[in-house]
Amino acid sequence: MRKFALTAIAAAFAITSFSASSQAAGNAPVPAAQEWSWNGLFGTYDRAQLQRGLQVYKGVCAGCHSLKYIAFRNLTDIGFNEDQVKAIAADYDIEDGPNEEGEMFSRPGIASDYFPSPFPNDQAAAASNGGSIPPDLSLMTKARVNGPDYVFGLLTGYEEEAPEGFDLAEGKHYNHYFPGHQISMAPPLYDDAVEYTDGTPATIEQHAHDVVAFLNWTAQPELEARKSMGMKVILFLIVLTAMLYALKRKIWSDIEH
Amino acid sequence: MSAPVWNNKVVKWVDDRLPVFTMMHHTAYEYPTPKNLSYMWNFGSLAGFVLVTMILTGIFLVMNYTAHTSMAFDSVERIMRDVNYGWLIRYIHMNGASMFFIVVFIHMFRGLYYGSYKAPREVLWWIGILILLAMMATAFMGYVLPWGQMSFWGATVITNLFSAFPIIGDPLVSWLWGGFSVANPTLNRFFSLHYLMPFVILGLVVLHVWALHAVRSNNPTGVEIKTPQDSIPFHPYYTIKDLFGLGVFLIFFAAFVFFAPDYLGHPDNYIPANPLVTPPHIVPEWYFLPFYAILRSIDFAIFGIPAKLLGVIAMFASIVILFVIPWLDTSKVRSSAFRPVYKWFFWLFVIDTFVLGYCGAKAPDDYFLGIEGLHVITMGQLSTLYYFAHFLVVMPLVGKLERTKPLPASISESVLKGGANA
Ligand code: HEM
Numbered sequence: 114m115r116k117f118a119l120t121a122i123a124a125a126f127a128i129t130s131f132s133a134s135s136q137a138a139g140n141a142p143v144p145a146a147q148e149w150s151w152n153g154l155f156g157t158y159d160r161a162q163l164q165r166g167l168q169v170y171k172g173v174c175a176g177c178h179s180l181k182y183i184a185f186r187n188l189t190d191i192g193f194n195e196d197q198v199k200a201i202a203a204d205y206d207i208e209d210g211p212n213e214e215g216e217m218f219s220r221p222g223i224a225s226d227y228f229p230s231p232f233p234n235d236q237a238a239a240a241s242n243g244g245s246i247p248p249d250l251s252l253m254t255k256a257r258v259n260g261p262d263y264v265f266g267l268l269t270g271y272e273e274e275a276p277e278g279f280d281l282a283e284g285k286h287y288n289h290y291f292p293g294h295q296i297s298m299a300p301p302l303y304d305d306a307v308e309y310t311d312g313t314p315a316t317i318e319q320h321a322h323d324v325v326a327f328l329n330w331t332a333q334p335e336l337e338a339r340k341s342m343g344m345k346v347i348l349f350l351i352v353l354t355a356m357l358y359a360l361k362r363k364i365w366s367d368i369e370h
Numbered sequence: 371m372s373a374p375v376w377n378n379k380v381v382k383w384v385d386d387r388l389p390v391f392t393m394m395h396h397t398a399y400e401y402p403t404p405k406n407l408s409y410m411w412n413f414g415s416l417a418g419f420v421l422v423t424m425i426l427t428g429i430f431l432v433m434n435y436t437a438h439t440s441m442a443f444d445s446v447e448r449i450m451r452d453v454n455y456g457w458l459i460r461y462i463h464m465n466g467a468s469m470f471f472i473v474v475f476i477h478m479f480r481g482l483y484y485g486s487y488k489a490p491r492e493v494l495w496w497i498g499i500l501i502l503l504a505m506m507a508t509a510f511m512g513y514v515l516p517w518g519q520m521s522f523w524g525a526t527v528i529t530n531l532f533s534a535f536p537i538i539g540d541p542l543v544s545w546l547w548g549g550f551s552v553a554n555p556t557l558n559r560f561f562s563l564h565y566l567m568p569f570v571i572l573g574l575v576v577l578h579v580w581a582l583h584a585v586r587s588n589n590p591t592g593v594e595i596k597t598p599q600d601s602i603p604f605h606p607y608y609t610i611k612d613l614f615g616l617g618v619f620l621i622f623f624a625a626f627v628f629f630a631p632d633y634l635g636h637p638d639n640y641i642p643a644n645p646l647v648t649p650p651h652i653v654p655e656w657y658f659l660p661f662y663a664i665l666r667s668i669d670f671a672i673f674g675i676p677a678k679l680l681g682v683i684a685m686f687a688s689i690v691i692l693f694v695i696p697w698l699d700t701s702k703v704r705s706s707a708f709r710p711v712y713k714w715f716f717w718l719f720v721i722d723t724f725v726l727g728y729c730g731a732k733a734p735d736d737y738f739l740g741i742e743g744l745h746v747i748t749m750g751q752l753s754t755l756y757y758f759a760h761f762l763v764v765m766p767l768v769g770k771l772e773r774t775k776p777l778p779a780s781i782s783e784s785v786l787k788g789g790a791n792a
Contacts, residue, residue: 154629182447248641252447255632256640292650332640335450335457342458343628347621354617361610368602369785370405 141292144259144266147322151329154344157337158330160192165309166327167191169320172307174250177242177298179230182251183331186224190334191327198224205229243284245297254325255332261325266290268321271300374400397583402601403608404589406785410484411587411608412615413477418575419616420470425568427463435515437561439554442517443642461631467509468634469623471657474502483716485704486588492696494581499692501574506658508567511560513655518639523652525552525560531665534679551645591784592704593777600781651733659730660723664688664757666734667750684754691761698761700769708775712768719760725753 150159167188170180185202189195202222207229210217222229231247232238238246254260270289275281285295302324305315313319330336374395376382385391434453436445449456478498481487487495510528514521529546533539548555586595595601602608626633634656638649654662668681706713729738729750738749778784 182444182451187451252640256637258637260637339457339461339628339631343624346624346628350617350621350624354614354621357610357614357617361614364606364610368405368607369782 141290141294144262144270144290146259146262147265147325149261149326149329151326151336154340157340158191159326161311162323162326163191163330164193165311165313165319166323166325166330168307168309169302169324170250170327173301173320174324175228175231177231177238177247177301178250179232179247180228180251180331181230181249182227184225184227185222187334191330195224202226243297247298250328251331253332254329260332261329263290264328265321265325267296268302268324269317397579397604398609399603399605401583401604402595402598403587403604404595404600404781405602405607406589406591406781407587407608407611408590409611409615410476410480410590412612412619413473413480414582415612416473416615416619417470417477419619420466420473421568421571421575424463424466424470425572427459427466428565428568430459431463432565435561437515437558439517439557439643442515442557446516458627461627465623465626465631465634467512468626468655468657469619470505471509473619474505475657478502479720481588482719483706484588484590485592485699485701485706487692487696488699488704489696490585491581491588494578494585495696496693497574497578497581499689501571501578503689504567504571504574508564508571509655509657511564511567513639514557514560515564516639517557517643519641519643519647519649520636520639520652522552522643522645523649524654525556527652528654529556531678531682534676534682536679588704589781590705590707591778591781592708593779593781593784596780597782653731656727656731659728660726661685661688661730663726663728663730663750664754666730667747667754669734669747688757691758695761695765698765700766701772701774702769703774703777708777709768709772710775711772712764715760715764715768718756719764722753722756722760725749726757729753 150156150162170178185198188198188201193201202224205222205226205228206219207222207226208217209220212218232241235246254264257263267288267290270291272287272289275287275294279287279294281287282295285297286299287294288296302317302320304317306317306320307315309315333339374392376385376391381391431449434445434449434456436442446460449460451457453459481495481498510524514525529543529552532546533543535542544550546556547553548559636653636655653659662685665681665685668684669677670680671677672680701709701712703709706716729746732738732746734745734747734750736746738744738746778787
């Protein structure tokens with residue numbers, strides 16, 4: 114039993130150190146860890162925050178970034194009812210077709226549509242952004258090391274002037290957390306970038322926290338279901354394993370070993 | 371082995387014509403097992419469990435996966451978002467690969483420690499190595515399927531290794547790719563082979579267990595079963611012990627699946643593959659890191675053989691060498707519990723593989739553990755050297771020179787005295 118426990122601990126330690134070391138890379142500073150509502154074993158999303166984050170995405174980021182894995186119908190997950198979802202969808206013009214005449218046409222969005230992309234293709238996106246393509250944001254917080262902290266750091270980590278001696282290229286902006294520090298995205302957020310419908314003070318930090326929370330939901334919409342199922346599964350397994358252990362002791366009690 | 375008597379008429383009817391029940395009785399019920407096996411002997415059955423889990427989750431993933439470069443990434447996201455419990459199936463499969471390697475690596479280190487590769491278990495050990503090779507091929511090809519950045523670039527780097535071979539190198543690589551770069555034909559054949567290989571592994575496992583039952587399990591003393599007192603029937607003693615071990619393992623597994631599903635993966639694989647953008651660090655999955663370190667550590671040519679080719683040879687040799695250790699190990703004693711000198715070398719070897727893993731994760735010119743002046747590449751070279759020295763120098767020499775502790779006369783005697791460590 115003792116050996117077994119040691120083995121398990123050693124194994125856990127080993128993979129922890131491996132994966133920690135395989136992820137430490139790059140020359141940018143490590144972004145400060147934020148307190149996210151979904152941190153920890155029991156953390157869940159804060160619906161009001163996600164809705165504010167959606168507002169920031171729609172009001173600011175959507176001008177450049179797509180969100181192509183999210184359909185309007187998914188918004189029921191963050192606390193909108195079906196009528197609200199229909200209303201949000203109807204605000205968008207969606208290209209559809211071809212119709213019976215063979216023409217493409219535009220119609221108001223419906224719940225099953227996905228968030229439309231701001232640019233028709235990568236070339237158009239690059240042409241409007243100084244040659245850089247604004248990446249899709251649906252998976253952003255999973256696609257970077259310490260994703261949520263990183264994106265928060267990125268959004269709030271701009272400097273108006275590059276430090277002395279730093280050679281900032283034309284059309285680039287200085288950012289503490291972007292690898293190489295030169296990013297094509299102009300600082301997207303500022304105080305009062307959007308006016309929150311729930312009256313929350315619209316500071317730049319608030320905007321950044323909210324939009325990151327929203328993007329973490331778009332990246333991991335299953336997070337709450339996953340954790341709550343995990344709790345039940347692990348509790349069940351602990352009870353089962355304890356019972357198996359008792360049974361093992363019982364069965365082995367007549368064996369000298 | 372006595373033939374079991376079947377009371378159930380149907381069972382008896384079938385068994386008289388095809389003795390599957392008798393076979394199952396012999397293998398999983400009556401199989402005489404040393405009574406002193408430690409929990410280190412749980413990992414074989416755990417590996418079998420993980421294999422079945424991988425096959426089952428894999429089959430369900432395939433129902434919703436699309437093997438085409440323009441759709442693979444999206445189809446995986448669809449599984450994660452729209453397929454009922456798709457996230458669960460995918461996260462089990464994803465983390466299951468890591469669990470498989472954890473379990474099998476422990477299983478192999480157990481074999482190394484207790485000398486389970488020595489006569490008469492050489493063929494059993496060989497089949498194990500074949501299983502490891504097959505697992506590595508399977509995992510590598512599976513990782514390509516989601517078609518993220520690491521999928522694409524990992525596949526590019528690893529398949530490119532074959533270009534190191536003279537003359538046949540380049541044609542071989544194009545043949546593997548089915549074209550002139552990693553592209554749709556590559557993805558399709560990897561998908562096909564990724565589905566095939568687990569069943570090859572399954573077949574190898576059958577052979578593995580067959581060989582095991584011919585030669586019987588080793589045990590912590592390394593002394594063979596001599597009298598009936600030394601062994602107990604597999605059922606119920608080891609069935610319950612394996613089940614308990616399975617419970618503990620599942621808790622560990624579930625902790626990853628439900629609470630840190632992406633912890634063992636690389637964030638870049640959530641970026642769709644892009645042949646025009648090379649990620650700054652191309653890192654294989656953790657279970658390949660020690661081998662990757664060996665590959666990279668050869669950065670010099672010998673006798674005009676280019677470094678790259680030597681690296682590839684060294685990497686394959688690091689596994690192939692396992693085939694001959696039954697003869698490299700000259701000790702008459704199996705279990706390291708009775709080998710006071712070799713025991714230390716064993717643990718040094720374990721540490722060495724961890725150092726290699728660390729080196730594989732880092733860029734070659736990083737500092738090792740941040741130690742100024744000690745580059746990862748240097749440390750990787752030293753640990754590669756030790757890796758081979760362990761088999762080629764330590765094993766033959768220590769076996770000859772070491773004075774081993776007296777072995778117990780039998781398993782039962784050792785049990786009465788308090789086990790292999792007494
Ligand atoms: C799919 C992967 C594998 C499965 C399912 C598997 C399964 C098993 C099982 C059920 C046992 C008996 C229980 C035990 O002793 O732990 C066993 C024993 C053994 N396996 Fe494996 N195995 C796998 C991979 C390997 C590998 C990669 C090696 C080494 C190269 C290996 C070497 C051995 C040896 C030497 C034994 C006998 C050990 C002893 O009795 O001391 N196996 N295996």
